[in-house]
Amino acid sequence: MTKHVDAVSELAENVATPFERAQAMPVSAYTSEDFLALEQSEIFSRSWLCAGRADALKKPGDYMTIEIAGEPIIVLRDREGELRALSNVCRHRMSVLLEGRGNVRTITCPYHAWTYSLDGSLRGAPAMEKNDSFCKNDVSLPAIRSEEWLGWIMVTLDPDLPSVTETLADVDTLVGYLNMGDYVQTFSEEHRWNTNWKILAENFMESYHLPMCHAGTIGGASKLQDMVCPEGFPGFNYHHILKDDSVPLALAHPSNTALQGDQRRRTWLLAIYPSLMITLTPGYFWYLSLLPDGPGGVKILYGGGLSPEYMNDPKAEEHFAALKGLLDHVNEEDRGCTERVWKGLQSKFAKPGALSHLERPNYEFATWISNKVSAK
Known part of the structure; x- marks a missing residue:
């Protein structure tokens, strides 16, 4: 039996367990060169990126x-x-x-x-x-x-895929009220981290890590008891958090009178399969678009920007400076956490543990990957 079949079988067995008893993905799904080759041919060559x-x-x-x-x-x-x-x-x-x-x-x-x-x-x-x-x-x-x-x-690269609009219609149903297409990008950068692309994707998909990993930035504004992780959709998963005013840019601009109630402070975290991760708030957005670079490397397109109201504010430059400083700090915290996971995966004692109810998106992501590579 070849290595990639081992990894495919291990992952299929892993996601066959009901979510209430779910475990993290097996080590081989991250470390196998053959499994990555399958991801390239069955996922990245056949998805909207x-x-x-x-x-x-x-x-x-x-x-x-x-x-x-x-x-x-x-x-x-x-x-x-x-x-x-x-x-x-x-x-x-x-x-x-x-x-x-x-x-x-x-x-x-x-x-x-x-x-x-x-x-x-x-x-x-x-x-x-x-x-x-x-x-x-x-x-x-x-x-x-x-x-x-x-x-x-x-x-x-796939000439036969349904259109993005058709595939991801439910995204607009969820967050269309924020008019994401009107947000203005203020920066875009390219990076490479020493971790598997799925580790970084999973890190984005769950906010269970926020209070600890991001203690120096947004962790204090993120309460585990306020996090909601509903079941996702075929093409993406999501969760959302209600933010307080400790990060003012995450709230609707005072001039925005269209948003009401919790709409003014709800942050959405959208994981568009396989590798577009979007944080969308009433005041700003940021994103990571991921491409694998070997099992232990990921190329990252990292960008973000402001809602139209913040862009039109006389203090727009100050708003951007505050946003960029915050996001860079958050990103460095995530880099440390995800590169430590990759390092830990090299241990002979590495073994997947049980998932929290706040990690439902990770389970759905693993299931989606398993379905794609198992179809080969």
Whole structure:
């Protein structure tokens, strides 16, 4: 029996237990190279993944690059102002075309200067006139499926997936009253942590760790008895917390008269499968979009911003500075906690323990992963 079958079987057995007696995921689900290969082929290659916020690509030619399951991709704003995603591999000798982020008028290969328009069509190819098989009009960068959803850029390698709007309609039902698409991104960064991608995802999904792990920041505003962890939906799980005024930005801005009662202080934590984690408050949002980098590494697109009311406040810069300082501190606390879990998983004594009722999202996440990899 191969290693990946062992991990798949162990996880399937793990999630077959009812939630009331549930245990954390088995060690092999985090540490097995073969299991990660299955996740790449059965999950990341077949899911909608987040490339960040649409307002990060404002002008024609603005672009960013990502890599999904080893596939290099360009996400850009074309000349007509539409978002599109393209293969980031030259159609000549297969060099990667663009790196990082920036703005371009055309996409020019750094190897032999083949040049593509922002719609992916080949614009120029030097010194090709003597090859009779070459026709410029027959060459273009393959398109990758992309959609804008509530302000997010979503991409997938799967041509047959239902649309994001259809798949995640229940998200809008839950939090549509906050108009997430109107929030304004104020920062975006890329990081890499030494932990498994699922450890970080699970850390986001439960707030059981807040009072301890985040004692220096938001822990005091998070009461375990006030946390609600309902059953999730097929494409995501969620929980929510009522915040006090110790973090003022988490509350609705005084000028917002549309939100009433607990709506003005409810924080939502949405885990969009497989790897988009969104914290949404009446005053700000922040997110992590995760891609695995080996069993013990995770690449993180980390960003956030403010609600329209806070952006329009005369003290917007102060609000942003306060938000960024808080989120960076929270992130560092999470990094410490999740990297310690990865280190602990290397122990011969590592063994999954029982889950709290506040970790229902983790159980649902494990079940979702098991269903995906078991279908192989």
